[in-house]
Amino acid sequence: MAKRDYYEVLGVSKDTSPDEIKKAYRRMAKKYHPDANPENKKAVEEKFKEAAEAYEILSDQEKRSKYDRFGHQGVSDAFGAGGFTWSNFTHASDIEDLFEGVFGGSIFGDTFGTRGRSRTRVERGADLRYDLEITLEEAFSGTEKKLSLPRFETCGTCSGSGAKSGTSRKTCPDCQGQGQVRYQRGFFSMAQTCNRCRGEGTIIETPCPTCMGQGRVRRAEHLTAKIPPGVDTGSRLRLTGKGEGGIRGGPSGDLYVVIHVKPHKVFERGANDIVCEVPVTFSQAALGAEIYVPTLDGKKIKMTVPPGTQTHKVFRLTGKGMADLHGYGRGDQHVRVIVQIPTRLNEKQKELLRQFAQSGGEEEKWEKKLFDKVKGAFS
16 A cells, blocks of 8 residues: 655645644644544554654654655655654654643553663762852962852762661562553553652662661761962852762762952952052152052052153053963053142142242143144134
8 A cells, every 4th residue: 555645644735844743743643542542443543653654754854855855765764674663753752741641651651662761870969059259369369268068968878879788779569670660551551650669660678867768968068169360250160079969879069169259449350450540649740759559469569650640641560460260371450540639738839839830831831732622623
């Protein structure tokens, strides 16, 4: 008997989208499920299988393309010599949820090669996160921080097995270690999670008195985190094996320490460079001076302010910034000079400034410069 066109089987056209093809198949699967048609099982079993074969081809873009070009001959190698069987079907999950609520388990069971396996296996513990706040000075020089966090640890008494010392876990007698109890329902083999072992395949007859059969105990972990120089807000440090303890003796997860650098009153950071503002007097800016500038290592460094320095002039102190986390040296410290204008002058100081202004012709000079700018703007 010649095979029907796959699009005809699912009741769709050749330009139907993948999502619509999936919806069409789900409708067909629900319509022709044998348990939904007990009076005519043999006929619907064939239609159910035919729809599955069509969906197996049309749901795969490459197979669908070959089928569109060459028909059934183009996908003849998609299955074995005997044609489509349930072992070729790779989309059980696409319709399994349609029937789980009705049958309380997998309707496919062994039909699609999904035989339940024991889940009694070691599992890696979960990773943990710890948010740590440090100062800019600590980020500059590096530091060590004491951390305390609650976490699950592998029980030392039973080594994570959950069984009392001298005993061991036993194969579940209800599911024979499979973790699932199977039922035959017509054409299909169905499976449910074993209620006795809860899907693990083994049971504990004599629980460990320390962890009460859990294999893990919750304790406060005290450890030291080494913070390298150069870290910034958002930097993550991984402490291997310091996360949650593994399940059934599995390896522990990792602890990720996320850094948050507190704002500083004097310094601002830009990548590996730092910036600070330093006040100088009017006379220091005009005549030049040597001043002392603070640095993040706690020392003061002498810096020369040349005569005639304007406010907001920036000077660079090479290599006085943050260390690069990847070992590419250090950034620089940028010193922004802020000229302080005196606000309280006595009469003598005022008179001296008037004489200074008159001697240099400052008022006429600044007025001329201002009018030249205005004139240039409108010319």
